[in-house]
Amino acid sequence: MARGATIAAMSPRPPRWGSSKEVAIRRAVLARDAGLRRISAVTRWLIVGVVGLSGALALIASNAFHGRTISNTSAASSVSSPSSQVAPSAGSSGGLSPANVTPTPTPAAPVVVSGGS
């Protein structure tokens, strides 16, 4: 009997679900785990929602205020360095440029008239 008693003592003790205290603990643990899972899920959805909403708001804002924040396309920047902005034809870059040859008086009959229009 003594041997049998030893073997019995070394075997895992079967759960005793019947204990009302342990059942309460187990239920509490299960409830806690379920709560944590719900919180985790809600948190994930919140993150997804915030990211999506941010993107949507950014899109709306970019449409509503297009161009205002693109500094390199504003008028001010377009003309801040005329030499890099204006086509390379005569006088179209930098400041106003004098002609290569200054006009001179002439006795010839005019071929065209320059005046207000």
Add this chain to the structure above:
Amino acid sequence: MNAAGASARWRALGTSVVVITTQPRELTDAAARVREVLDQVDLACSRFRDDSELCRVNAAGGSPVAVSRLFVRATRCALRAAQLTDGDLDPTIGGSLRAAGYDRDFATLRAGGAVRFRRAGGWRRIELDDAHSTVRVPAGVELDYGATAKALAADVAAATAAESLAGGVLVSLGGDIATAGAPPADGWPVRVTDDHASERDEEGQTIALRSGGLATSSTTVRRWRRGESELHHILDPRTGEPAERCWRTVSVAAACCVDANIASTAAIVRGERAPEWLESLGLPARLVAVDGTVTLAAGWPSPPPEER
């Protein structure tokens, strides 16, 4: 045919066009190229064509509008003019012109009641996206490229025509003149006076132009009545009112017609400060005061005794 070569004349951009080539046989080809350029500029920059790019930008309600490279160039040109004149020229003057009654092609303009002037929308509010070829102006702001587009058209037309010519070419759009190629031996003889539609012996001065461009701005033309006031088309962007009449006519010679036109128009707006400004830029100029007194600046030639 004249001493400088052969000429063709017609109307476009609401004004008269003159094309002269030193080689008479090259006139037809040069005129055809000029016509093509003027058609393109009209379609891009006219304030009086509903299908123009400028009207589309004005009507876009603040949205960016995809435009042609020519319109991008015209916009850069107008913005440069505004920058170089500290806003004496402002491409957002369209609303001011409309408020002052200049709201249709000048040929169809009629007298009307008194007006309430409106300052320009502000050229710094124009958004030009060069990379994507878009232009945007805030809702309510109206562009008008009248101060630069005609001169730009003259420059582009002359340069385009000259590409296929052996000789030289002169293009005049309402008296705003661009030259390209080899000029006549004695230069292009040009009469400078108040109105480009005047006879060639009208009071003024004849000069020889050998390179670049020449432009004349005047308050004696494009005038109309509103209420008790007689208005003219050169408005001060800061007030939206016609510029004070210090000078009735200013002519400027420069490296190109655009620069000449920017300087001549800004000089009208600047008033008394104009001669000093033109001197500082080295731009030869002839300024005629309201009373007819002539002031010459930066090496503009003195007239011969018989023209004084």
